[in-house]
Amino acid sequence: MAKTILIIDDSGSFRTVVRMALQRVGYEVVEAVDGQDALKKLDGRKYNLIVCDVNMPNMDGLTFVKQAKTMGSYKFTPIVMLTTESQESKKAEGKAAGVRAWITKPFQPSQLVEAADKLCMA
Template identity: 45%
Template structure:
């Protein structure tokens, strides 16, 4: 299965995402904001990143830009999991390099289907 970095400033949301992913057999690394995620991403490569948008210190859009600037994360799938559903915010995410956008609250099965879809090309 995949190694996934889940980034969210809400401890309960991090745990919910981690539980969903681990039940599906994935390895999960957690980060509480964008700066924490950059530290984690610098120390280890993951197969996929899931990030919130609104976080202290470094938001999800800036995190995506920073990750895309790192050679080992240029092509890593990055999913945004957020309460934010505004079209301009989705466009900012896409322009930053987000692979997909999922609005909270999320359905576990739907999240796992999206993961399978974006991870499939990488498994090739």
């Protein structure tokens, strides 16, 4: 059965690039436009991985991570931040909230696929 990844980014074109990279290697992808939209999609479906941007309208990525980690079904779902943010303070905040990996944009799709393969195996 294909593994499912939730992608959260306010840029439609960016979500498309990520979706295509992941679908090409066999992942199923669900998209959300921001943290609030993503929380609605945490409806009991099994996600093997969540890929999230930091800077988004309505609810930013770090707030989303903190809320998602309080939900029993998603407490242990690995989360990768895929963002333009590279400050150590943001990374530390992400790590404290439960983020497993941090990829800085611009990125190579192969980096994301490699991270997804590693984290979805866990």
